[in-house]
Amino acid sequence: MTDAADLRRRTADLLASHLPTRLSPPPSAEGPAGPHLWSATDRLDFLRARFDAGLAWVHFPAGLGGLDAPRALQAVVDAELAAAGAPDNDPGRIGIGLGMAAPTILRYGTEEQKKRFLRPLWTGEEVWCQLFSEPGAGSDLAALATRAVRDDAGDWVVDGQKVWTSSAHLARWAILVARTDPAVPKHRGLTYFVCDMTDPGVEVRPLRQITGEAEFNEVFLTGVRIPDTHRLGDVGDGWQVARTTLMNERVAIGGARTPREGGMIGVAAAAWRDHPALRTHDLHQRLLKLWVDAEVARLTGERLRQQLTKGQPGPEGSGMKLAFARLAQQISGWEVEFRGEDGLTYDDWTLRRPEGVDFTGREAGYRYLRAKGNSIEGGTSEVLLNIVAERVLGLPPEPRTDKDVAWKDLPR
Numbered sequence: 463m464t465d466a467a468d469l470r471r472r473t474a475d476l477l478a479s480h481l482p483t484r485l486s487p488p489p490s491a492e493g494p495a496g497p498h499l500w501s502a503t504d505r506l507d508f509l510r511a512r513f514d515a516g517l518a519w520v521h522f523p524a525g526l527g528g529l530d531a532p533r534a535l536q537a538v539v540d541a542e543l544a545a546a547g548a549p550d551n552d553p554g555r556i557g558i559g560l561g562m563a564a565p566t567i568l569r570y571g572t573e574e575q576k577k578r579f580l581r582p583l584w585t586g587e588e589v590w591c592q593l594f595s596e597p598g599a600g601s602d603l604a605a606l607a608t609r610a611v612r613d614d615a616g617d618w619v620v621d622g623q624k625v626w627t628s629s630a631h632l633a634r635w636a637i638l639v640a641r642t643d644p645a646v647p648k649h650r651g652l653t654y655f656v657c658d659m660t661d662p663g664v665e666v667r668p669l670r671q672i673t674g675e676a677e678f679n680e681v682f683l684t685g686v687r688i689p690d691t692h693r694l695g696d697v698g699d700g701w702q703v704a705r706t707t708l709m710n711e712r713v714a715i716g717g718a719r720t721p722r723e724g725g726m727i728g729v730a731a732a733a734w735r736d737h738p739a740l741r742t743h744d745l746h747q748r749l750l751k752l753w754v755d756a757e758v759a760r761l762t763g764e765r766l767r768q769q770l771t772k773g774q775p776g777p778e779g780s781g782m783k784l785a786f787a788r789l790a791q792q793i794s795g796w797e798v799e800f801r802g803e804d805g806l807t808y809d810d811w812t813l814r815r816p817e818g819v820d821f822t823g824r825e826a827g828y829r830y831l832r833a834k835g836n837s838i839e840g841g842t843s844e845v846l847l848n849i850v851a852e853r854v855l856g857l858p859p860e861p862r863t864d865k866d867v868a869w870k871d872l873p874r
Contacts, residue, residue, distance in 0.1 A: 558589075594639055610640035625678075630679035633659045640700070647869065648864065651869055726793045726822055730793050745796070
């Protein structure tokens with residue numbers, strides 16, 4: 463049974479065998495050693511070795527980046543590596559792969575798929591994106607129209623359009639849901655695939671946002687060929703597979719671990735402390751309430767992560783994502799108001815295509831505008847409220863007249 467002491471020993475062995483050259487001489491009586499200099503090659507070699515040692519996701523199976531250890535012990539490894547100054551895998555850049563693709567592949571993938579995709583996904587050698595939402599199927603994802611038709615060789619040809627695709631301009635692979643049977647109700651005619659983003663039929667176009675950036679994309683799929691070996695789950699079982707992805711996505715967005723007074727509330731609190739001349743009684747009372755709400759959300763997230771150690775995420779993650787979106791919008795709005803005229807300034811409207819999202823970076827105006835998307839991405843707040851009401855609180859579901867109607871017969 464792997465325990466904390468065993469993980470510390472394994473981590474120490476990993477560091478001892480892969481630390482690169484130091485920037486300055488080793489320790490002496492004159493002072494401590496300088497920091498390690500990690501080249502790109504050193505960094506990649508280290509990340510690959512960490513995965514192979516089972517220290518990437520300790521709760522994953524042995525041979526797939528883990529040691530079949532309790533999920534809670536991941537914090538032991540992370541703390542040891544952080545203290546040693548070891549490089550991470552840039553999780554902000556590869557968050558879709560880590561938080562959505564990996565748990566789905568682990569649960570539904572074949573052994574060959576797991577061995578092919580998980581290692582380069584975790585090391586960041588291959589970036590992933592998510593081809594789910596469509597212009598006519600955002601909140602109602604199961605209504606999607608992208609078609610996948612099986613050819614004579616048994617593989618699939620995909621045609622359609624996806625939208626709001628983060629990281630599509632960087633991605634090597636995509637998780638894709640497409641309609642394979644339009645003659646059955648919408649939830650039963652879907653199949654889940656891994657799509658090669660380098661296929662010549664894949665076209666990625668930037669979507670410029672209110673922030674000025676093109677963090678999202680439109681993706682057009684024209685005759686894209688997907689081998690049946692890149693299908694996850696059974697034909698027609700795509701909705702069930704997609705639910706696993708969506709539940710993990712909401713945990714990844716709303717349940718990320720942050721320290722006390724971390725994230726956006728930390729930025730707001732720092733602004734309050736640094737600018738006493740801007741303080742008012744009303745703003746103080748509102749900040750105190752937001753601080754308490756943020757702390758409640760943080761502690762609830764800790765409890766959710768403890769529940770995750772016992773199995774797959776459930777609908778409770780939708781509640782965390784709801785809280786994240788609400789707080790981000792309220793806190794960023796408070797900060798813009800607190801800063802007055804300075805809160806309305808904006809540094810750069812140049813079209814950029816960033817590799818990740820920094821919800822606490824740049825200035826208050828950027829944070830305020832970017833937070834507007836928090837109640838849309840990862841499931842709209844309205845849809846998540848229904849999920850919490852029905853699956854967490856056990857309230858009666860809303861009437862739905864389309865659940866038993868063939869997709870091809872639905873009005874569009």
